[in-house]
Amino acid sequence: DSGVTQTPKHLITATGQRVTLRCSPRSGDLSVYWYQQSLDQGLQFLIQYYNGEERAKGNILERFSAQQFPDLHSELNLSSLELGDSALYFCASSVAKITGELFFGEGSRLTVL
Amino acid sequence: GIQVEQSPPDLILQEGANSTLRCNFSDSVNNLQWFHQNPWGQLINLFYIPSGTKQNGRLSATTVATERYSLLYISSSQTTDSGVYFCAVERGSQGNLIFGKGTKLSVKP
Numbered sequence: 001d002s003g004v005t006q007t008p009k010h011l012i013t014a015t016g017q018r019v020t021l022r023c024s025p026r027s028g029d030l031s032v033y034w035y036q037q038s039l040d041q042g043l044q045f046l047i048q049y050y051n052g053e054e055r056a057k058g059n060i061l062e063r064f065s066a067q068q069f070p071d072l073h074s075e076l077n078l079s080s081l082e083l084g085d086s087a088l089y090f091c092a093s094s095v096a097k098i099t100g101e102l103f104f105g106e107g108s109r110l111t112v113l
Numbered sequence: 114g115i116q117v118e119q120s121p122p123d124l125i126l127q128e129g130a131n132s133t134l135r136c137n138f139s140d141s142v143n144n145l146q147w148f149h150q151n152p153w154g155q156l157i158n159l160f161y162i163p164s165g166t167k168q169n170g171r172l173s174a175t176t177v178a179t180e181r182y183s184l185l186y187i188s189s190s191q192t193t194d195s196g197v198y199f200c201a202v203e204r205g206s207q208g209n210l211i212f213g214k215g216t217k218l219s220v221k222p
Contacts, residue, residue, distance in 0.1 A: 001158075098208065
């Protein structure tokens with residue numbers, strides 16, 4: 001158990017819909033990262049938050065957004081879903097502002113039908 | 114950007130065998146981690162090893178930063194070692210890890 005909690009574990013929805021994925025970092029970690037793992041793209045960095053503020057941005061689509069709340073949990077919002085958004089979405093956390101050792105949650109598997 | 118290449122892409126072993134997985138990266142890094150993704154999809158930390166050598170039970174890892182590679186050794190492999198092994202690196206303070214494509218390991222009983 002990494003200490004990073006993600007919900008839901010599985011999610012099935014339809015094209016055009018919107019979903020929210022939730023992540024609670026390890027106790028004491030201030031940084032939260034979101035990654036997407038798809039069969040064709042591998043593990044891709046989406047976005048990082050540190051202590052409530054966006055710190056780094058990767059290959060995140062405009063239809064996707066994220067935030068980190070004062071209690072440090074984070075949410076990833078995916079809207080206008082397309083078939084190609086089906087993937088495993090991971091949250092990771094670290095204590096440091098600059099990466100350091102990352103610990104990953106179990107992931108949220110999104111299927112868009 | 115930095116390139117991360119892992120080899121071999123696939124590896125099949127008999128239980129009890131030893132193996133070495135390699136990760137080459139194209140530029141200097143300040144962060145390198147090895148992960149194991151089990152058949153259920155969980156990403157498990159193995160080593161945080163930007164340089165030097167570490168050991169944890171049957172697993173050990175060595176990173177030679179000056180030569181831009183890292184090795185993961187698995188000894189006396191078990192069926193539970195099956196899965197995909199990822200190397201991930203960070204250059205500078207970009208704020209994210211870049212993952213290789215992984216080595217898929219299958220350990221047969």
